[in-house]
Amino acid sequence: MSVGEEEWARERAGFGQDGAPAPGLLAGQFADLTRTLLDATPTVGGVLKLVVGGATALVPGADLVSVTLRDADGRFHTPIETDAVAERLDQVQYDHGEGPCVESARPDGPAVGWSQDLGRDPRWPVFGPAAARHGYHSVLATALLPDARPPRLSGALNIYSRTPGAFDARAIDIALLLATHASLALSHSEAVATAELEAAHLRRAVDSRDVIGQAKGILMQRRGISADEAFDVLRRASQDLNVKLADLARTLAARHTEVDLPPAAEG
Structure with missing residues (x-):
């Protein structure tokens, strides 16, 4: 499910203004996701499944979604994905140490990384062409920071699209909001597990x-x-x-x- 350009612009323009209309479709979807995350069994796997489903539904152009998690020893893995191809594309990044997923998953990495034309992106000479060969030309990765304490476990929400130029400012905003939801929910689930x-x-x-x-x-x-x-x-x-x-x-x-x-x- 996606939100039309007009509706998105209308909601953004009215956000926070006195007398603004009731929240629209996008706000309602995020409210539903928040309630679901808070009401869900607080397990890491349960949270990640909900967030991946939310990204698939809410981010326009999302054809594949996965999550990268960084272990305490610095190694990366993909615990959940919507298709095995996403895991293979993630693994190319892990093996070669390049790509927005590994960059955003590092504790000191950028909050967001993306490309609108992977086959020609000079930043990732191995990963970019590999993704294009699989038919995916755009990628968007946003950081997950569920733990602020050492060793600062971290990760990234990864979204792939077959369409060149798929991810605009609207998609980035939605992905960042999803990553914030995910980070908070993961932090809560980790705290519950630790307390137990x-x-x-x-x-x-x-x-x-x-x-x-x-x-x-x-x-x-x-x-x-x-x-x-x-x-x-x-x-x-x-x-x-x-x-x-x-x-x-x-x-x-x-x-x-x-x-x-x-x-x-x-x-």
Whole structure:
């Protein structure tokens, strides 16, 4: 779905003015996308799928859409695309270190990169002709910056068109808005995932601490020793039996009427 030139100009002219008409088609589509992103299950894959679908629907001339992500070690990969050709064109850029996708995906790269005639663009002597041979003559890439902290994971939203001169200022504006939506949604999904991992780690730590305390109490009561001595018994037994201390403590706490530690562990 695309927005006509007249409607786009009308919306832009009226944007922010008093008494402007209700938001039009484009604004409605972005509002729907925003709601969907916020309501969606906060996973990276889910966000990328929605953003790629949004780019396909909203950017005039978009024939292929993909996402480039940059790993912590600086390597690039394409986790999602609308067609395998997009992944092949992305890979040409990764292999040769040239093209708007890799440039925009770098943390210090440009916010947007594009070409209206890839077969003749002197900036990318390998990627440009390769894209043209596949029948794609225009490309538009906008930066994704979902993480401002080191190592600053980053990426790019990549849009290819078979039409020369496909991407004008209107398309660039839409792509930049989509990339902003994507960056914010990815940042949210990463934060949720990190929080869940941290919560799970904390729960495991608390559970381990509690069960070790129970096992220490059993040994203190059974052998008449101090808390420090009971912990030393557990630690030595864990080493001698090559079993994690928390697992050993959990077994002792659950089966304390049946299980005792080897006498040698008391040393």
